[in-house]
Amino acid sequence: MEESQSVAIEFQKVVKKFGNFTAIHNANLKINDNEFFTLLGPSGCGKTTLLRMVAGFEDVTEGNILLFGQKFMHLPPNKRSVNTVFQQYALFPHMTVYENVAFGLRMKGWSKGNIDTTVREMLDLVRLTPFAERKPNQLSGGQQQRAALVRAIAPKPKVLLLDEPLSALDLKLRQAMRMELKQLQKETGITFVFVTHDQEEALAMSDRIAVMSEGVIQQIGKAQQIYEGPKNEIVAKFIGETNILDASVVGLNKEETKYRIAEDFIITGESVEGLTKNQNVKILLRPEKIRITPLNVNATALRGVIEESMYLGTDTEYQVKVSGGVILKIRDQNGFERRELISLGSHIGLSFSKDSIRILSS
Amino acid sequence: MTQVYKQKRAFDSLRIWLLLPSWVTIGIFLLIPVGLMLVISFMTKEFRGGVIWELSLAAYDQFLFDRGLFGDEPPTIQWTYIVIFLRSIVQAAIATFFCLLIGFPTAFFIATRDSRNRTFWIFLVTVPYWVNLLIRTVSLKFLIRDNGPINEFMISLGLISEPLGLINTNLAVQLGLFYSYLPFMVLPIYASVERFNFTFSEAAADLYADKWSTLRRIVLPIVAPGIAAGCILVFIPSLGAFLAPDLLGGAKNFMIGSLIEEQFKGNAGNWPFGAAASMILLTMVLIALMLYTRQQAKSELT
Incomplete structure (x- = not known):
């Protein structure tokens, strides 16, 4: 075309x-x-x-x-x-x-x-x-x-x-x-x-x-x-707000790739061609692709503590400390699901889909 | 509310005090001398200079009418002084024209240099001003006289066989005026070109204007106030100049400035007549300036 x-x-x-x-x-x-x-x-x-x-x-x-x-x-x-x-x-x-x-x-x-x-x-x-x-x-x-x-x-x-x-x-x-x-x-x-x-x-x-x-x-x-x-x-x-995380590849197969960001902070993305085990990569995760979930729904979900919050009208930006001391930015829409702001210090669960993880070439 | 009002009152009275020095200066150095001149121009002359404090229109009458040697013939128009005035206007206009012709490119050149180099160029333009105008005019006379360096150099090269005869001509006077007042043209034009936003000329070029059209349609209209200021600053002192016509022009090329100067020199002068000539000159200049300001105001309205 x-x-x-x-x-x-x-x-x-x-x-x-x-x-x-x-x-x-x-x-x-x-x-x-x-x-x-x-x-x-x-x-x-x-x-x-x-x-x-x-x-x-x-x-x-x-x-x-x-x-x-x-x-x-x-x-x-x-x-x-x-x-x-x-x-x-x-x-x-x-x-x-x-x-x-x-x-x-x-x-x-x-x-x-x-x-x-x-x-x-x-x-x-x-x-x-x-x-x-x-x-x-x-x-x-x-x-x-x-x-x-x-x-x-x-x-x-x-x-x-x-x-x-x-x-x-x-x-x-x-x-x-x-x-x-x-x-x-x-x-x-x-x-x-x-x-x-x-x-x-x-x-x-x-x-x-x-x-x-x-x-x-x-x-x-x-x-x-x-x-x-x-x-x-x-x-x-x-372009846009980002979380850029240093990670190393810890698991590879046809369906998915596992990355370790910190000791007990391992995330799963789609399989990417050309990666080798133990390779160091940079991962992009947009703040609006991360969902905040109640803590007890899924035991394997990521956990974090709200450190900071910024109310922006249509949505709220949270800074969440996850394991390994990594800080993630999260954008949570103030749509019909969210009734009130999550208070600082709350423990929350986090989830995101595999396809929201991008590998950046250096 | 009252607080603000009080402050405003205090500021108003302060303003009067702050303005006072300039009013005093203008009064002492402008209004009083001009007023004195006006009064003297209506007095009776004393033969050894000075005035007799008796009202008289003789000075203005002498300027305009010829009543014969003993003042008893029927009046005819006295052309001598009118011709001197007209000549002065023409001389000043020509000097202004040449100052503009040379001054505009010079100012443009300086204003478009690297900002670090501009001060240097401006410095060069003002250097001659460190020397007294009289000395500079005499030097110019020395340069262009028949057996001066310019003529001798050109004769020695065989370019000319006899001196050009520059001295004691209108051309010499124009040259003298041009040389005396060129910086007055360069500096205001420089100031306005320096403020000119060259994005305008880029925009003009972008819209298919060639260099000449850009200069004529965009640059010149925008820097026009600087050009007008330069022309005024050259034309007015040229009109009243007496050094250049005296030293370079000789007796034939008399200008108003010299005429006025003569009237106050030594014992031969005629103070009321000199004052009257000054007042006529001043009136002409004021009328010209008024017309100019009115034109400016009109072009700003539309």
Whole structure:
């Protein structure tokens, strides 16, 4: 399926150095046409650099980037049919919203009539028509955001680059804009490359995500793949809450694998290929996959003592001390099963299914 | 509530005391001299300088009308001083234009350097200011006179066969003004370009604008206040300058500044006439500034 789609942007062995500092290590990445693709990572991981190289604001030190199979790295930014939505919007302060949206079209040499029709269409699309004659500083943050968005979309770029466009908005607005962005991508059919450090944003909007850290693309995949099956510790730690446990393999057979985490703390997971006995591994266990059970139901169940609890509304996060002094994070939903919080110091039982245990490659 | 009110009262009286020094300074160094000038311009001249305290419009009349040697002929328009004024405006405008032409790229260059190097470049721009303006103007005269180093060097190279005749020309005056006031153009433009957010020019390039369009449509409008400040700071002192026209321009290229200076020099002067010329100059400058501020206010509203 993925192979049949045309590739909008392809990074081929891209390396970027700033002096002695290597910002991007050998990046290989294919972004498909009509895809909402997200580059996710902590600040300074090189995601913005990757974007700026596509836009033409940074050179590529080694390797190449192709736009629909064509070389375009030799072109200056104003000759590239990609547009950017900047983090602080960069709306021209001396121009009205209308003039801002018209700017790119005017520079492209469109006819007056064409410009007018397109600008009005664009302003309509994001409900900014009543604000067309306002200057950017007379708009709210959300309106500025939408103006910057249509300014970049109006010239009908082949690819739209979005550099943390939501980070300046407050939470409620940010959540509303997520929906709007995703809808806009579907309506326009333009490939979106979205840069963010906010994992929730990435999970909510993207068709696919590339997780980056320290200039390296760690993993590429759909939201669910990345959350449920992180390749390594970096990805696991960056996306969502995690318990990462050092363990050694103590038992292997076709159905299951047994891991020892501490002296009398042995857990069972599905069988995994390529493991050998006594091998040291890192195990990922998401806090929401662990169930708190009454102590006496199953004598073989894991036991623990509640050390800490944090009430978060929809759910509660507990820190539970299990045998061997290991602390596990547990997320317990405050749904219809849970009537009241479990008090600190309570002894509880813990259970989880075999398939919630993941082995991280180091 | 009353607490807040009391604090506000206390703050108000404190504010008066804090503002006092600046009001006193403005009063002593601005209002009193200008007021004095205004009064003197309406007095009668005394032949050895100074004034006779008798109301008279003679100074303004002398500026505008020619009534013959003995003052008894029918008045005709006195063009001499009007021409000097017009020449001054043209000279100042040309000097401002060249300051802008050279000053803008210079300021832009400095503002786009590494922040550690900027202070060094700014330092270089201000270095000439450590030397007195008179000395600098005299040095310039020495450089460009007929048997000065520039002419001799070019003759020795065979580029020219006789001196260029730079001295005592309008060009020499413009050069002098340009040299005197260039930093006044560079510094305010530097300040506004330094504050310019270069994401705007990235955004412009991203939206298909070439370098020229980016400069014209994005950079220039945004740094315009700095450019306007620079032009004002060069134009106004150029208009009233007297050192450069005196030393470099000779008698033909008289400017308002020199005219005014003459009136207060030694025993030959005419104080009321000098004061009247100053007031006319001041009025013109104020009108120009007013028009500018009104224009600014209008462009901010839309």
